[in-house]
Structures are given as C-alpha cells and as structure tokens.
Amino acid sequence: MAVTLDLEKAYDMIWIKGLIYKLKKLGIRGNMLKWITSFLVGRTAQVSLNGTRSELFSCLNGTPQGSVISPLLFIILINDIAKKRRSCMSGMYADDIFIWQKHRNLNFLRKKVEKDTQDVIVELRLWGFLVSAAKTGAIVFSKRNIPENLSITVDGASIQVQKSIKLLGMTLDSKLNWCKQIDDVVSKCSKVLNLLRLISGTKWGAHAKPMLQIYQALIRSKLDYGGELIESASITAKKKLDKIQAQALRTVVGAPRDTATEALLRETGEMPLHLRRNLASVKHYLRCYEVKSDLLAEKEEWFKNAKQCFLSRVESVTNTLDHHPKSAEKLSISKHPPWQALLPEVTTYTPNDLKWQNVVHIYTDAAKSKDGRCAVAFVVPEKVIVEQKRLVDGLATAKCELVAIHLAVKWAEAHATLGSFVILTDSKKALQILNSSSENNSVKTSTVDTWRALSRAGTTVSFSWVKGHSGISGNEQADRAAKNGLELKPSLSCRRDTNDIRENVEDLLLKKWQGLWDKPKTECGRFTHRHSPVVSRIASLFGQSRSEQVFLSQIRLDMLPLNYRLFKRKKHPTGLCSNCDAEEKENVEHVLLACPAYAKKREEMVNVVSENTPTLQELLNFNDEQEKPKT
Numbered sequence: 001m002a003v004t005l006d007l008e009k010a011y012d013m014i015w016i017k018g019l020i021y022k023l024k025k026l027g028i029r030g031n032m033l034k035w036i037t038s039f040l041v042g043r044t045a046q047v048s049l050n051g052t053r054s055e056l057f058s059c060l061n062g063t064p065q066g067s068v069i070s071p072l073l074f075i076i077l078i079n080d081i082a083k084k085r086r087s088c089m090s091g092m093y094a095d096d097i098f099i100w101q102k103h104r105n106l107n108f109l110r111k112k113v114e115k116d117t118q119d120v121i122v123e124l125r126l127w128g129f130l131v132s133a134a135k136t137g138a139i140v141f142s143k144r145n146i147p148e149n150l151s152i153t154v155d156g157a158s159i160q161v162q163k164s165i166k167l168l169g170m171t172l173d174s175k176l177n178w179c180k181q182i183d184d185v186v187s188k189c190s191k192v193l194n195l196l197r198l199i200s201g202t203k204w205g206a207h208a209k210p211m212l213q214i215y216q217a218l219i220r221s222k223l224d225y226g227g228e229l230i231e232s233a234s235i236t237a238k239k240k241l242d243k244i245q246a247q248a249l250r251t252v253v254g255a256p257r258d259t260a261t262e263a264l265l266r267e268t269g270e271m272p273l274h275l276r277r278n279l280a281s282v283k284h285y286l287r288c289y290e291v292k293s294d295l296l297a298e299k300e301e302w303f304k305n306a307k308q309c310f311l312s313r314v315e316s317v318t319n320t321l322d323h324h325p326k327s328a329e330k331l332s333i334s335k336h337p338p339w340q341a342l343l344p345e346v347t348t349y350t351p352n353d354l355k356w357q358n359v360v361h362i363y364t365d366a367a368k369s370k371d372g373r374c375a376v377a378f379v380v381p382e383k384v385i386v387e388q389k390r391l392v393d394g395l396a397t398a399k400c401e402l403v404a405i406h407l408a409v410k411w412a413e414a415h416a417t418l419g420s421f422v423i424l425t426d427s428k429k430a431l432q433i434l435n436s437s438s439e440n441n442s443v444k445t446s447t448v449d450t451w452r453a454l455s456r457a458g459t460t461v462s463f464s465w466v467k468g469h470s471g472i473s474g475n476e477q478a479d480r481a482a483k484n485g486l487e488l489k490p491s492l493s494c495r496r497d498t499n500d501i502r503e504n505v506e507d508l509l510l511k512k513w514q515g516l517w518d519k520p521k522t523e524c525g526r527f528t529h530r531h532s533p534v535v536s537r538i539a540s541l542f543g544q545s546r547s548e549q550v551f552l553s554q555i556r557l558d559m560l561p562l563n564y565r566l567f568k569r570k571k572h573p574t575g576l577c578s579n580c581d582a583e584e585k586e587n588v589e590h591v592l593l594a595c596p597a598y599a600k601k602r603e604e605m606v607n608v609v610s611e612n613t614p615t616l617q618e619l620l621n622f623n624d625e626q627e628k629p630k631t
Helices: 016-025 030-040 070-082 106-126 179-199 208-224 235-253 261-268 273-290 295-303 310-318 397-414 428-434 442-456 473-485 498-517 523-531 546-556 563-568 588-593 596-609 616-620
Strands: 002-006 089-093 096-100 137-139 151-154 157-162 164-167 170-173 346-348 360-368 374-380 385-390 421-425 461-465
Touching (some): 002 106, 016 030, 070 106, 208 235, 208 273, 208 546, 235 261, 235 273, 273 498, 360 397, 374 397, 385 473, 397 461, 428 461, 523 616, 588 596, 588 616
Parallel strands (some): 421 461
Antiparallel strands (some): 164 170
C-alpha cells in the first residue's frame, strides 16, 4: 500500500524562524546566515491592478517565488521530516511525499500506513506546512482483487483507495502493468505527431534534420521518461510506444507507411526503444550506487527472484562486461566548498597570441579502439619529447584524455625549472571535468592537487583547448603517438569509475543494436543494410531542400514509387521494368545499376563517383556536396 501527499502552497508556507533554526543545525553561521536572514525577514508585498496599488503588507512566511535559492531553502526545511525512521518507508521529491509499506495482511498494512501517514502530517504541521486533502491519494499494489470500498483514514478524513495514482509524471496502476501510463504517453505523443505533419510534407516544409530535433525534444523525451520502470511492462503494451516512434520517424524522413522500422532507425540514428530503456536502467542503477541509496538493498531483497525486476534487467545487461558496476570507483563531490577549492581556468588556444611565447607547450591526446583498448600520449615539441602509455581496457574516452593531462602535469612538476607551461588538449569534456567542482575521480583529484602545489611554488601551468586536426603540428604528433600506443602492452593501471561503466554499457548496447541490424527481417531492411551495414547514432539525412531530402531518403530505403514497389502495394500488375526485355524487377537497384534505359546517365554518374563500376554502397553513401544519383 502507498499514500501520496501534496503540500498546499509549499513555498508560501515556509516558516522563516524554523528555517533559520535548521540552518543553524546544519552549521551555517556568520555572514552566510546573516545574508539569508536579511533576504527572508522584513519583506513586503503590494498588489497593482490597472494603475491602482494596494497598501503594503508584510510577508511573515514564505520565500520569494522565482528566486534561485528558494528551492534549496525549502529542501533544507523539509528534508529531515520524511527521513525520520518509521515502520513504513518513505520518499520525497520537492513537495511530493510518498509513503509505502508491504505486507500480506491488508488490514495490518492499512493500520501501519495510516499511523505513519498521520505522524508525517503532524510533523509537517509542526513546521508550518499543510497537506492538501484533495490531492492526497492511496493505492494498493497487488495482483489480487482489492475490495471496491476500501479506504484509509488520514487526519480525520476518509481517503478512497484508487486504482491508479499520479506520481512525478508517472501513472502508477494497482497491477503495476504500466498500461495506463503507456496510454497517457501515446495520447500526448499523438498530438505532437500531428504538429510534425503540419510543418512538413514530402514536397514542402522543414528539412528532416530540424524535424528530428523536434522529435527528440517533444516525443522521444516522453517515450524515454520512466523507461527503467516501463521496461517491465508487457510486450504488447510496449509495442504501442514502438508504433509511435515508427510513425514519428516516417514523418521526419518523409517515408511511406510501409517503410520498415528497422531501416528508419538506421537512417535516423535512433536506437530502438527497448535498448534505450535498458541504458536508462543501468544509468539509474549507477546513480543510486553513487549516492549510496538504500533502495538498491531493499530492491535486492524484494525482487531477487523476479525475472522482470529492475535489478534483474540491470544484471542481464551488465553480466557480459569485464567488470561489475559495484567494483567501480564512485564519483564524489569535492570536500571543499567552491570558494575554497581553487580550480584551473580553461582557455581556447590561439597560436599567434603573444601570451604563449616563452611558454613550454605540452600537447596531449588519447586513443580508444573499437575493441576497447586505450592509450594516451603527450608531446613536448621544444624538448623533442614523446611519451605514450597503454592503459587498461574499457575506460571512457574522457577519462583517457584526463589521464593524458595528468601525465603532462606530472612531467611539468618534474621539470618545473623550465618556467611556465601550457597543456593543450582537443577534449572539451576532459577540461570540463577538470574545471568542475561536482565531478571528482582519483585522476582528476591527483591532477588538480599537483597543479595547486605547482601554483603555490610559483610555477604557472595553464590549460587550453585546441581544435582537433586543425593543422597544429604538436597536436597532430600527440594524436599519432596515442594511436601508436594502442599496440603497446598495458603499463598504466587506472581504476574504472561509474562514467567508464556508462560508456561501456552504451558501447555494449550499440553492439546489440548492430546484432539486430545484421539480421534484417524485411526487404526494405535488407536493401538498406547492403549500403549501410554499420549502425550509427548519427543520422544519414542528405539534401538541401525538403523535397530533395525526401527523394534521397526514399532512394536509400528503396521506397521510390517504381513498378516493383507499386506491385507490393497492389497498384501494378507485375512489378517488372517496362524498359527491359528480360523479366527484371523495377526497383532502385535495377535503375541505378542495370537498366539500359539509364545507361547514359549511369555513365555520367560513374565518372563522378568511381573510376570503376560503383557498388550500391558507393552510390548511396554520399555527402551533401557530392552530386546525387539521378533517375
């Protein structure tokens, strides 16, 4: 059984004196406490309507709406209320409170939930909050039939047990089959789908690239929300989401209704939804692991034998990895407050800038092969120094770049007498981690500590981003050295962190998608696989205008209205080419490579694409700058 509580006017009801008391309990004193007190106490408000103003009145409670600090102050006041140890378990997100307990006896369960819910309400009232009775809901999760008139009594009011409740945008039904949630998502996405149809046709309107961005922002985000939970739904229910995805991608590309979904996914670079849900499950697990959530232990106890439970799905995805997520290093928050934790500044490198004269340049880079091998290198052109190291396999690309920067900083420490240094990398992600106070691993911590020690000793070490493959000699040397390092034996150990696990899982699911794509089930899929055999997260959308893009996409999908395609739609008697004496199917491949009616055009095309007779793959994998095949 579970109960949801919603607070009335949560921010307006904040008790200022109680908040100041809790701030003191957290150790916030001095100027910081004085500033917050000054911010909250003595505020006044006034109503203005049609040029007429009311008298000023004092705001005795609450925090300013829209203030950046208001949510944080609210959380400080309410955070420990739901966390108090009770017989029931509880969770809280902002002003939504969720109380639940499990037991076989329904009457015993009801009494327990009623008692703890009443305790929470009394505690909330003690600190100035009021619970909205109209928004309080109760539900029983069970496969058994629940009595129709079942209710619980909370704060003197009778709350009817419902068949479904809404929590954080998810509709929870009593059977936890997620059918109601999926139907709600389908309904919302259908409205956005109509919007996509309004802004573009096959001959006019927006190009597929901005339409794909609209799909990702307004449709895919809804399909993905709560994916780690929805993956336990039935196959029939999940097919409704797959259908919405297929309809949206057909509209984006401008493809006919009979276009195979597997081919559309490859063309648009969209991973199948069930793989995206598996990825969301692993990411959620790692997040719980990072923050030391008790929920993992509870779920382990509750569902250790369930095939469709959250932990079972995570285990099925990660059991092929060389390392279990529980062995990963947790990313931690800095122990020092931001105003005390000095972090390096990051600049963009300009070769002709005078400030880089008389500064030792150290170029760093990392390389990662498709099979997971990792290597790093740094180059000091002024001293003709090239160092390269092979790392353990399976590290994230950004982690490898960070290791390369770490080695460069250590080299600078050993040669501090040379003066000032600038460390250059083409990885913005690595520099963002280095400059962040919220993401810490052992490599970043060691690098920053060494940099701080050098700064205290008077040695300047700067960090700068340089655009990759921009013709800068030192950067190109570092790139080659890192790639050559992949052939060395591992000589540098580095503990994997949760970001490494995330990237490895993404690579693993990409391989699973590739495995599905290597066995296409449809004629359209088999044709598309012949010219694009490797899946990619990058969309293959070409052409300058909408009509040109749709035409090229239909060529790549073998969906042009030629005779054979019309025959499949029962709109042509034979599907054979009318220009050929032999009985040849008139499809895209026949027109491009064999039909004698287009021999002259084919000759012109061969001169552009290839010296020899081009293959289907050479013809249909073109850039926007190249000449397109014409039929």
